[in-house]
Amino acid sequence: MLAGTAVWLPLQLFTGTFLSYAIVFFVLALVATLVGFRGIAGISMEIARLFILLFLVLAIVSILL
Structure with a gap:
């Protein structure tokens, strides 16, 4: 990899x-x-x-980012 190049990784x-x-x-x-x-x-x-609500919130945030 060349110096100065950026690698974009998805937010998990x-x-x-x-x-x-x-x-x-x-x-x-x-x-x-x-x-x-x-x-x-x-x-x-x-x-x-509670876990289903957290799952849905994190799924929406992950899709939007």
Whole structure:
């Protein structure tokens, strides 16, 4: 590579790990609901919702940049 040339690399904010975590917490919430642990199910759904929102925000930022 020549000195003084710039290499542009894409910004890697969006990797998809938040989506996989959201799916895990959603499945945990479904299992907890079936077993009868309503408190754990509610908390798991809130965490899954947070991860989905983070996933969407980072996906939009990554697309725009």
